[in-house]
Amino acid sequence: MKIYDSFGPNPRALRMFLLEKGVEAPKVDVDLLGMENRRPPYTDRNPGGQLPALELDDGRVIGETVAIFEYLEERFPTPPLVGSTAEERAEARSWQRRVELRITEHLYNGFRFAEGLELFRPRLRVLPEAADGLKATVQDNLAWLDPLLAGKQWIVGPRFTMADIILYAALDFGRGVGQSVAGQLANVSAWAHGRARPGACTRCPRRSGRRGDLGGSLGLPGLGGAVLLELAVERLARDAQGVRGQRLVAADRLQDPEHVAPLDLGQRHQL
Numbered sequence: 001m002k003i004y005d006s007f008g009p010n011p012r013a014l015r016m017f018l019l020e021k022g023v024e025a026p027k028v029d030v031d032l033l034g035m036e037n038r039r040p041p042y043t044d045r046n047p048g049g050q051l052p053a054l055e056l057d058d059g060r061v062i063g064e065t066v067a068i069f070e071y072l073e074e075r076f077p078t079p080p081l082v083g084s085t086a087e088e089r090a091e092a093r094s095w096q097r098r099v100e101l102r103i104t105e106h107l108y109n110g111f112r113f114a115e116g117l118e119l120f121r122p123r124l125r126v127l128p129e130a131a132d133g134l135k136a137t138v139q140d141n142l143a144w145l146d147p148l149l150a151g152k153q154w155i156v157g158p159r160f161t162m163a164d165i166i167l168y169a170a171l172d173f174g175r176g177v178g179q180s181v182a183g184q185l186a187n188v189s190a191w192a193h194g195r196a197r198p199g200a201c202t203r204c205p206r207r208s209g210r211r212g213d214l215g216g217s218l219g220l221p222g223l224g225g226a227v228l229l230e231l232a233v234e235r236l237a238r239d240a241q242g243v244r245g246q247r248l249v250a251a252d253r254l255q256d257p258e259h260v261a262p263l264d265l266g267q268r269h270q271l
């Protein structure tokens with residue numbers, strides 16, 4: 001098994017999923033900025049032309065983050081991140097659909113059609129005129145989600161699932177591109193900051209130096225400096241941590257498996 005990896009929230013979500021499962025797999029870095037993902041040989045393997053992808057030992061390549069999650073869940077059922085019964089799986093899948101169809105897809109397109117415009121113009125049809133509406137839709141649907149999270153530890157309820165990982169990766173990305181969660185959404189904020197569980201984050205080092213202004217100095221007008229910095233920091237952290245980081249996380253999880261919260265996840269995984 002081999003992961004085609006890059007910066008960006010979807011590959012990050014897969015790395016988190018693997019860490020939660022305690023599964024290690026070799027990673028091949030694909031140059032997303034250089035559009036390696038949009039041409040052969042990558043598109044021969046994954047015609048969707050996006051990341052991540054999972055190559056199986058028999059050479060087949062699975063694209064689409066959720067399809068990869070579902071495959072990994074079947075191969076490595078413990079701990080369950082979809083569910084261990086038909087009912088649990090159905091619950092997690094219905095929340096995954098809601099989260100993606102109502103929130104994360106609009107958030108990503110809002111970015112692609114605005115701050116990411118020049119990066120995405122050569123890749124797909126961009127609709128700059130839709131960006132503001134998409135970003136507003138994200139906020140509308142976060143406002144819809146907010147009361148539904150009241151009194152809940154995780155999106156599904158008592159169980160941490162792929163829906164938490166998917167939403168967390170998107171909202172943390174959103175923070176870096178001007179699509180933060182509105183402060184008045186107390187339940188979403190509490191969930192995103194791990195405050196849903198008192199003390200969940202007390203042991204977690206804060207990531208620093210994530211914000212800044214690299215401006216257009218890297219020759220990518222339209223891609224905000226904050227995004228570039230975020231991507232650079234993410235890559236550096238990933239490269240620096242590598243397998244050692246994964247082992248530390250796995251050891252930490254074993255000692256204290258209860259203390260895992262979404263933001264905690266991002267920080268503890270250094271991803």
Ligand SMILES: N[C@@H](CCC(=O)N[C@@H](CS)C(=O)NCC(=O)O)C(=O)O
Pocket residue numbers: 007008009010011032037038049050051052063064065066123
């Ligand atoms: N529907 C895909 C979306 C994946 C996606 O948007 N990946 C981004 C990285 S986070 C990507 O490949 N962007 C570069 C591009 O689209 O060319 C999935 O769920 O896996």
